[in-house]
Amino acid sequence: MKIRLASLVSLVSLAALAAALPAAAQEKVLNLYSARHYQTDEALYANFSKATGIRINRVDADDAGILARLKSEGSASPADVILLVDAARLWRAEADGLFQPFKSALLEQRIPATLRGADAGQGSQWFGFSTRGRVIVYNKLSVRKDDVDTYEELGDPKNKGKVCTRSGSHPYNLSLFGAVMQHLGEAATETWLKGMVANMARAPKGGDTDQIKAVASGECQVALTNTYYLARMMRSSNPDDRAVVEKVGVVFPNQASWGTHVNIAGAAIARSAPNLAAARQFLEYLSSDSAQAYFADGNNEWPVVAGVKTANPALDALGKFKAETIPVAVTGANQSKVQQMLDRVGYK
Template sequence: MFLSKKSLLVAMATVGLTTSLPALSQSSGVLNLYSARHYQTDEALYADFTKQTGIKINRIEADDNALYERLRSEGKNSSADVILMVDAARLWRAEIDGLFQPVKSKVLETRIPKNLRSNDAGQGSQWFGFSTRARVIVYNKATVKASDVDTYEKLADPVNKGKVCTRSGSHPYMLSLIGAMYERSGEAATEAWAKGMVANMARAPKGGDTDQIKGVASGECGVALTNSYYLARLMRSDKPADQQVVSKIGLIWPNQASSGAHMNVAGGAVAKNAPNKAAAIKFLEYLASDSAQQYFADGNNEWPAVKSVKTNNPALNKWGSFKEENISIAAIGKNQIYAQKILDRVSYK
């Protein structure tokens, strides 16, 4: 059973959803997409898929939590074919709650690295990462020495007391970082780090990643964490205010002498009750294609999951290569439970 246009719009208003094409349906020529990606450049991605395949995309957009709750409430009556989410913690949560179905695809298994997809128990992967982003450190060049903040661990050192800014510890980006640290260093070391971070805060955690960057540039913060694509946006901006922000900060690729920079994913999955499963798999395979991977890189400043794809993005190319953390994204997602417990114990808000 499918929602009428009227009931769909009512439901979307209830949970704060928006859609460019509200009438979801079941047809071999239709794909119903639930997306947590809110990037204008993705419009070209979807248009290219339709041009190549003739499959029309009906899209609902919301943040990950709203999509998650909608899928749970719709259950077997959901019209969703594909779900796109933007963090390992969120993908893992939806997988565990049975909102996805496994996919066997030679194309996806060949092109998407094993560490960027869910564990395959012989039935296929539940989700696939299609682009990556690094969790980097930015610091105020006038007040902070790069050598004092060149690892995640050093952010918790006493030398940085009163200098650190982050968004909420419970945000999935932070949960994933802490989940990776838990996997790498264990519970005791991760909790000691989180306690040190709380002691070093310049202010209570608030705002998004761009707010952290601007806080560093203004001098409110000495050092902060951000996802790489937020910084790349500012670097590519032609606004004088953004260029002034960029001029005042330094960029650190963390842990280059040890574990490497923490990496996260934007990924996709076929919905558990997808009415158009064949189209859904075709869309995921398209997202692994060279042309789609190029859209991720050039349009939203993300690195392609398919390593053979070269980017024309000036910000990404300026940064060059760096050492990446080699931890399974699935393990990072799983560890969010332990990460949240640690944050609660040390009062990391």
Template sequence: MNIRFSAIALSLAAATALPALAQDKVLNVYSARHYQTDEVMYDTFTKTTGIKINRVDADDAGIVARLRAEGAASPADVVLLVDAARMAAADAQGLFQPIKSAKLDAAIPANLRAAPTADGVTWTGFSTRARVIVYDPIRVKAADVATYEQLADPKLKGMLCTRSGSHPYNLSLFSTVVERLGDQKGEAWLKGLVDNMARAPKGGDTDQIKAVASGECGVALTNTYYMARLVKSTKPEDRAVVERVRVVFPNQGTTGTHVNIAGAAVAKHAKNRDAAVQFMEYLASPFAQQYFADGNNEFAAAKGVKVDNAALKAMGGENFKAENVPLASVAKNMTKVQQMLDRVGFK
């Protein structure tokens, strides 16, 4: 069963309950993912285990609002969100519970999970996306945008386009850079980004790619799956954009390219905890990893699993070096980095 709610409705519908099924044969999943390829993954879990999935689809904010409103009465067992910053924020609000799983420990790298405690781990990444640099090869040399740090170089003055600095995708990247550079150098880097902007931040990642293609900008940041969607598109206007820009996976010679996650957690008040843990372990299996990652043109998170995605390969994403900064440690920087953004005038 697939029940859809708007973010507003979710925040108001605290009393809405999912259909009641046998306690040991149902799993209630609140999901910010809504990709057709995921359906095969869910169906296979049900056929294999006999556990039926009831799903509530909404965006991250709507799901978090619903969990908070429902409190202990929430029927949610598993929560799927699409960004480490959002996972960390929901965790900080006490919406998840820790679990212990030898299978997850073995399959998912530690840097893609919440920091472990004596009680276990609260959230786990199951797919990754890279935050890459898109540039205009007519105006910009690849060597001049080989690292995130170079985006603050004065030679790029008037060329940089981004979405809002406070958006979780940017906030996760910026928090990682500050973690590596330290507070003083990190804030100076953010100021350099502001100084190099071609215009005030606006739009989403696809808008940034198109702005580079149109000549409005010389360089921009984007998550890989936005570029992959354009690569896969058959629309002439999208094909023209792809032909006009180039992609760099930054910091390949040093710390590696920043990666973010789509992840899952067991809800704080899960009524079907054992089934929830079983589902989390299933998401780490090679079969589920293929569907979970490819549904949004992402990379698998589990060790040794490769997603065969032509669009990702086309942009050079087959064997790139990813950074290994723990996303859990990055999360603690986010409030501090937001204050830095305010100080340097990054909208």
């Protein structure tokens, strides 16, 4: 009897194990490499998993680190989806063959063609899911708004000794300068960049928040920043941040001409994605109204999908503006020529 009972227990255990194996083997996962360092995105990912049952394994690094990792892993990479935060970086990764094309009627309908990669017939290799403007902030006590309401005026002698920026080679600036090159042409853009160097109040350093603070403190008078950095300070409960915001004005440049430069945060499917269906589902989820609203309310970025309702007081306060309409892929493609210009004019 003992022998029979033991045998029965063994058979039951084996049956239970056999039943469990298919479930484990079929667990749905998504391997996400993300350069978005925003804690507010946690809920974005959690909502996707809750809605789909797909567990997200996330690797966080900066854009350069993610791209280096993808290159080193090659076809053995476990990455399914890549999230990057600039058009120049997305274009570079596409040029390096790190993505695969993805055709989706839903994304093509919801995301403007200017905010996604080029489509050679098999679909785009990346899609923008949120936007931010690259605006000019100025010291309200020492600068007239009319003297800094275009990008071109940053290189005008009237602003000599007033300008500060982060590194010219940072992708946020490379994308802006690539857009300006598309509008003005190569020769005029290089002349403009030379003028910006001559107008610097100090050598380029720091990030966008540092530029805003430098304008408020009087270290410089005029600076470039992405809108979401300013919006964060506008929504901050820190009295120091609020004091900075009170001292600076903001301009959406070139409203009378081509419009303010707009950049994106975007996503792509990795070239060797092992969980292709989950990757496709995740990208389409990012275009949903709920995810789009979260980009706005969670990280102060504008949705790319028209008509999405948001509840962000800082974005409301910044107001509506005319945005440029050239494809962001073009600005990314111009980065190599722009970098050569920066080297020639001494823009660090």
